[in-house]
């Protein structure tokens with residue numbers, strides 16, 4: 001295990017949120033527009049605490065995305081001021097908590113803080129772990145020609161090259177195979 005479980009969960013959730021941006025989508029489509037889109041996201045990435053499920057909440061969560069995306073464009077030292085700013089803006093106060101069948105873990109915001117703030121701080125806390133454990137080279141962008149999805153590599157040997165969203169590994173293998181075939185018959 002590269003990171004502790006809740007850190008990995010938070011990083012997966014952050015990457016998935018960033019991957020709803022048109023910037024990272026192969027078709028340039030924004031995947032977080034409606035409340036329905038947001039419900040689907042929340043079904044997958046369980047957040048606890050207060051939810052409003054209204055337009056303001058969705059707008060605030062959408063606004064987290066470019067801020068998180070920036071983390072995939074900086075190096076480890078460059079990430080530090082971004083992460084610190086997120087913690088500061090979210091008034092992070094780390095506390096150990098236990099609830100809903102999860103083991104002891106850290107919440108750095110109150111359960112009634114705005115959802116967007118809780119999500120941003122949770123992501124920031126996870127990136128703190130990535131920085132502290134000096135694993136920043138695992139914060140990656142998909143290498144497929146036509147994909148800019150972000151991910152964090154949780155593989156043991158750190159050799160993951162493609163995102164999980166677009167079936168990119170398989171697609172690039174097929175392209176490479178066809179290229180080889182074409183070269184062979186040329």
Ligand SMILES: [Zn+2]
Nearest residue numbers: 048102105107
């Ligand atoms: Zn929790």
Ligand SMILES: [Zn+2]
Nearest residue numbers: 142147163168
């Ligand atoms: Zn990809």
